[in-house]
Amino acid sequence: MAKDKFIIEPHFRLQEWVAEEKGYFREEGLDYVFQELIKSTDGTHHYKGDRVGAMQSFERGRTSDVSCACHWTVGVAASKGNGRLYADVYSVAPSSVFVPAASPIKTPDDLAGVPIAVGYQSGSHYSTIQALEQYMPADKINLTFADGMLFHRLDQLIDGNAQASALFSGPYYFAEQLGFRKVIDTTFMIATMVTGNPDPSDLRKFFRALRRAQRDIDLRPDLYTHYYKKEFPERYHAKMDTRRWGPGERLVFETYSKEVYEETFRWIAEHRIFADSGMGSGRYEDAVISTA
Numbered sequence: 001m002a003k004d005k006f007i008i009e010p011h012f013r014l015q016e017w018v019a020e021e022k023g024y025f026r027e028e029g030l031d032y033v034f035q036e037l038i039k040s041t042d043g044t045h046h047y048k049g050d051r052v053g054a055m056q057s058f059e060r061g062r063t064s065d066v067s068c069a070c071h072w073t074v075g076v077a078a079s080k081g082n083g084r085l086y087a088d089v090y091s092v093a094p095s096s097v098f099v100p101a102a103s104p105i106k107t108p109d110d111l112a113g114v115p116i117a118v119g120y121q122s123g124s125h126y127s128t129i130q131a132l133e134q135y136m137p138a139d140k141i142n143l144t145f146a147d148g149m150l151f152h153r154l155d156q157l158i159d160g161n162a163q164a165s166a167l168f169s170g171p172y173y174f175a176e177q178l179g180f181r182k183v184i185d186t187t188f189m190i191a192t193m194v195t196g197n198p199d200p201s202d203l204r205k206f207f208r209a210l211r212r213a214q215r216d217i218d219l220r221p222d223l224y225t226h227y228y229k230k231e232f233p234e235r236y237h238a239k240m241d242t243r244r245w246g247p248g249e250r251l252v253f254e255t256y257s258k259e260v261y262e263e264t265f266r267w268i269a270e271h272r273i274f275a276d277s278g279m280g281s282g283r284y285e286d287a288v289i290s291t292a
Contacts, residue, residue: 006032006202009064010231012150012169013091013249015213017227022216024209030202035064036230065198066206070123071191071256072273075264078193078287079280086192087256087290089207093249095127095168095187098157098180105164108132108184112140117153117165120145121273124166127188129271138271151233170228173245174236190249191256200291207253214251221247255292258284 008025010016019025020034068074071090078085097116099105105114111132118124125143132141154171156162157180166186167175176182194203217224225242232240261284269279280287 006030006198006206007035007064008032008206009035009067011068012231013093014217014221014224014227014247015210015249015251017230018213018216018224019209022213024212025206028205028209030205030209032202032206065195066203067193067195068190069193070126071189071260072123072126072264072268073121074191074193075261075287076268076274076279079265079282080278081280083193083195084289085256085261085287086194086203087288088292089192089210089251089253090256091190091249091251093123093168093188093190094172094185094246095124095166096172096182096185097128097131097164097166098172098175099164099183100157100160101179101181103163103181105183108135111164111183112136113142114163115142115144117156117162118143118145119149119153119166123168123188123190124186126268126273127186128166130188130267131184131186169248170232170245173228173242173248174232174240177241177244178239194289203291210251211253217247217250255290256288258288261288 008016008020016034025032025034066086068091069077071085074083074085077083097111105111108131112135116128118128125145128143129138129141150167150171153162153165154167154175157165157167157175158178164183165175168186168188222243225245225247228242228245228248229237229240262282265279265282268274269282
């Protein structure tokens with residue numbers, strides 16, 4: 001029986017696009033399909049309603065061999081058996097809470113009680129709590145999820161219907177370009193989820209290609225930021241000046257260690273973001289895969 005092709009989907013970052021453009025996947029000998037499921041459309045695929053986030057998408061199942069989400073959710077999803085966290089690399093995404101330029105909110109303290117649009121059980125959810133709990137008790141952190149999907153909450157901010165929104169990577173740069181004001185940095189880690197049983201050698205080939213792409217982005221980000229338009233709804237394109245934007249999510253080829261996993265798992269449990277019965281075993285050995 002013929003071996004299935006390795007399925008690659010861009011993940012709202014530059015590295016997969018650069019590796020495809022440069023032929024790095026082919027040069028590594030990867031037999032693959034490049035699926036552009038996130039395209040320049042009206043963006044409705046990014047909005048699935050109240051309290052539907054990264055965890056729910058893992059529970060429904062993802063179609064690519066490798067996908068990504070914030071490390072909090074990937075760790076819990078893997079603990080529950082919805083894939084395996086790939087421990088040989090993680091990434092870091094620039095993220096912040098933004099408000100309109102004319103907003104009276106000037107400091108993080110001013111966000112006490114203010115509705116902040118975030119993605120449910122997604123990176124913006126956890127990272128906003130982590131950033132703001134330095135400034136205020138938990139009952140003053142007012143997160144809203146109904147407008148939580150990424151482009152929907154960007155729309156709400158642009159249209160003046162959100163007092164504050166947590167944005168990362170491409171939308172982060174777009175908000176900056178449009179003059180929205182960053183109140184507090186909420187940069188967070190992203191982890192890789194491996195679905196099914198792809199050949200370990202294919203995983204190594206895939207990440208070697210991405211490592212080469214990361215080097216290119218580090219050297220000349222200006223050559224590649226145009227790829228953000230591939231993943232933004234077309235309604236934004238006329239206003240986007242990606243020449244002003246930064247490189248976004250950066251891959252870090254270091255181990256996502258047992259210590260990091262366990263500390264993260266404890267933080268999630270302490271904040272009761274999931275029901276106690278909804279977090280799985282919490283064992284690093286059950287949740288993680290490595291090909292190193």
